[in-house]
Amino acid sequence: MRQQPEGTPTRRTTLADVAAAAGVSRALASIVMRGAEGAGEATRLRVLEVARELGYRPDSRARLLRSSRTRLLGVTFTLSEPFHGEVVESIYAAAEADGFDVVLSAVGARRPESRAVESLLDAGIEAALMIAPSSAPDLLAAYARQVPVISLLSTTSAEGVDVVRSDDGAGVRAAVEHLVSLGHRNVVHIDGAGAVAADERSAAYRAAMQEYGLSANIRVLHGGAHEEDGLRAAGELVAGSIPDAVVAFNDRCALGVLEAVRRAGLNVPEDLSVTGYDDSQLSRLSHVQLTSVSQDAPRLAAAAVACAAARLASQEPKDLVHQPQLVVRETTGPAPARV
Amino acid sequence: MRQQPEGTPTRRTTLADVAAAAGVSRALASIVMRGAEGAGEATRLRVLEVARELGYRPDSRARLLRSSRTRLLGVTFTLSEPFHGEVVESIYAAAEADGFDVVLSAVGARRPESRAVESLLDAGIEAALMIAPSSAPDLLAAYARQVPVISLLSTTSAEGVDVVRSDDGAGVRAAVEHLVSLGHRNVVHIDGAGAVAADERSAAYRAAMQEYGLSANIRVLHGGAHEEDGLRAAGELVAGSIPDAVVAFNDRCALGVLEAVRRAGLNVPEDLSVTGYDDSQLSRLSHVQLTSVSQDAPRLAAAAVACAAARLASQEPKDLVHQPQLVVRETTGPAPARV
DNA sequence: CCCGTCTACTAGATCGTTCTAGTGCTAGTC
């Protein structure tokens, strides 16, 4: 750390500065800095020492511009979805392990997914990981023509797009199975109402119910991906005849359901069991303890990164389906003894 | 959209391609693309048309490398903090309005703030907005020597660092005032336990209590920034003598408090009033309706971006303190008539 | 002693932009 003379607009030290100070060429300094082979041991140490001394940090813009391999992974995610955050955090870890850098691009109310992806493409990413992409298939395919695209958490695929997701069907089935094994027969589903993966989950609910001979009890309510949606849907539900159990579209929706149930003066799980989906931080909170289907964010993230790496090694796109696991906590219990 | 011949490794169209196709120099094409003046109307239209036709998108790496003004704002935030997400979303909007681009860098369990900031610096940002920075002051000062640094939501400042925050003292005072005006006298504070801004808030609580002649009732419990912390602290609280009201460190903490209170069989606000801090999405959920102190994320974000712009126009660093506003919802009410 | 090979290193091109310093042309002024 050297004090800069006041007022001087502190030019950043470049590789050329390091090279000059160490008495070598820029090329050799570059070799040393990126740990490539072809430098003598003595010089290597000297260059590193000089670099450290001058506080040199490579300029990523220049590096990315020139190098063929940027080793940059782009990630799109939605800021307002806590579970996306969990996945992103895991992607950071997985990417680092594989020697990739991560660049984020958020999707929000004012920032459509298209903008998020395009800014990533302009930044020179090698592959894009899109968390729960909402773009139309032909748009996804267009992106995939430029870089490998991996769609996470969503089944919506497109030409040339890899998909890494958990088997939502199996997840919902596991939830239904768990409830049935506890003696529940009147199991209601509050769906995702057009959210990513909503259709697959409600289809799996129907199939599972049928499988257990409960076709007559199939009932799907219009829900959504957020607390409000679960609250509203469950509000309508408890106003009528109370079911044994509710399979909610996701954790946030389940939280709304829990609230509505509680308001109606019912106890969980004594009067009614509730399951969520995602096994998010939310569900693990000690006062929630929601039984939920775990998508295992770290594993999913690792798979996605591995998938990107595979595609970059020019392998064919693939569908990677991961088996989710039901995490039983305290919102599910034996079916109430009703008439 | 032109179909690429299969197998060709699709080289991206560059400005040179556009220039050649339009029959002008690269420099002129550049002028047109970035909307600078100095191009004839006819040529401008022709170049734009050709660019559109070829699907040209400027390469941000090259653009950033070369241009003196990158107009890039770096933002560090914590993935697991929903309120940070709200601020980030607002920053996107504010930055866009001011002609800035935003690049995100997340802080997480595996990714310390130092790494987050450094990657931003390497990316060529013009200024860094750090949401609730946790780095040591001398580290912050070191960053500030390289680019203007704006610290958001936190009072922890350092040499040359701008601070944009809301007046936490005033916020807590408003909460206490509100409670006192409702007749509460036994007002307890559950603090942030070392979290960013925790000390200032608890000091303001003490001051406000004293101001209202309630020094004897001052009571501060060790809390924290998350639901678990509020739950634990309030759990201890309700095990003893129940106060009239609780001022929680933030919304997430307040949520835990609400849960503990509910578990103890008490009603909010009939038996006990609770206030939060942040006015986050959480507090606005229809089943929560938490009375909370609003930091007004959009305004804070706009102020931070404006502050960055001012610093880039070489103005002195400043402290921008924004007045927070108490949003009264349904977790506060008249004091219970106790003995 | 010559030749080939290996290691350590270098010069210069290159990535795709923006920026600087012009060039030519037309038109207006005295």
Added chain:
DNA sequence: GACTAGCACTAGAACGATCTAGTAGACGGG
């Protein structure tokens, strides 16, 4: 008619790294 001003445009350097194609010198074998 010379001079200036302004407009539309261009050539080429620059940004800071990486990459390609080489060179100088040491070493070993025949």
